[in-house]
Amino acid sequence: MKYKLEAGQKLDPNEFILKGFEDLEISTQIVIRDALNRGLEVEVLDRPSHFIRLKGQGVTRLVKEASKTELDSYMTFLVMENKTVTKRILEESNILVPKGTAVSDLNAGLEFLNQNSDRKMVVKPVTTNFGIGISILPPSSSQEGKKKALEIALGFSETAIVEEFAEGNEYRFLVIGDECVAVCNRIPANVTGDGKKNIRELIEEKNSDPRRGVGHVTPLEKIRLDDTELNVLKESGRTTDTIPAAGETVFVRKNSNISTGGDSVDVTDIAHSSYKILAVQAAKAVEAKICGVDIIVKNLESEGDYRILELNFNPVLYIHNYPYSGKNRKVGEKILDVLGYSS
Template structure:
């Protein structure tokens, strides 16, 4: 199916849902809207895989899932998919990453963790995204916690990464070409107390925001109250029926992924230029043209210590165009520029 706007037609880029394309992942909707507004022809090659073709200005370009293009090689994709290889290449480029190791089985992981008592550690699969399979082990964690974390990670990947927990705040830097075009602070799923409503009621209220949905077809995901969220509440001495104090922030997730109900806050204008340059340097190290760079820093406004957690080969666009708070960074336009349109 091919689409093209008539002369004089224009689609409002501030409306996050594109009529007729609501079933598509929202980043793909962004690319379709921006392409149509440029007078390009958009052809949907395969809806379920979000595969489109853009034509115009004497050029034809294929795009899958909004940010997979011909500009990035298959080897670049394979490198970024594998967190161990990514860390190795970044280290060789003198870029700081969390110290740790990768293990092929539970026994090797337990042996490594036996020698670590005074540090918080992170256990994660080597090849997953969206925070899936990640466990944060507290200092002096017991063997049952360690085994459970390793079992989870190894159920999702051939090897597991065990690395030191990097203190600070995590930010997503989006690199397109040789420019860092946006920076987003992803805050774990949370609610703010009013002294009256329970946590369950506050979640229901927050989920009524039309920007929250399920399955990446809206800018934000609904906050769940599943096993993981209940575990976080229990460890904080709370339950879904707890009534938080007024203005008290209650987190129901530790990971900051938007896909698990987190909030996206645009902080592009606050980020120190040194971190933006670092993100571009990291993307260049793996020869990536479109790349999400996850960096932990202590103070975003000031140059200082940092750790790069990982690089993402298929970074979502919607957290930068439709953040929970902050500016629309129009990153789809930047990709079209890079593609020569």
């Protein structure tokens, strides 16, 4: 099916649901809306895989899932998919990454963890998305805990990465072309108490926000109460019936992924320029034109210590266009710019 707006017709870029495209993930909806507003023809080639074709201004481009384009090679994708290779290339470019090792069997992983038992460690699959298969181990973790973390990671990939836990806050830097166009702080799924409602009720209230849905078709995902969330509450001595004090923030997830109910906070304006430059350098190191760079920093507003956690080959756009709080960075427009379409 092909779509094109009539002359003078415009779609509201602040409407996060695009009528007629509700089944597509929201990042793709952003690109479609912005493309139509530029007078381009949009053809949906395959709805289930969010595959579209853009035509206009003498240029034809294929786009999959909003940020997969011909500008990035298959090898660039393979490099970013493999965290071990990514770390190696970044280190060779004198870019700091967490110190660690890659293991392909349980015993090797346990040996490395035991050698670093006094430190907080992270265990994750060499290839993963949305925080899946990642475990954080506190100092002096039990052998059982270490073994479980390795088994989980190796269950998702033939190789697991075992590395130091980088202290600080994690931010997503979105690089498009030669520019860092947006910076987002992703906060783990949480609720704030009012002194009256219990945690379950607070989650239900927060999930009633129309921006929260299921399946990446809205800017935010609903907070769940599955085993992972219940275990996080249990570890903090709480249950779903606990009534937090007014103003008290309770986290129900440890990972900061928006896909598991986290909040997206735009911090582009306060991010120090050194980190934006670093993000662009990291993307260039793997020859990526569109890249999500995850950086841990201790103080975002001043130049200092950092670690790059990973590079993402298919970064979502909606956390920057429709953040939980902050400005719309209009990153769909930036995608069209780099694809060669003038505004």
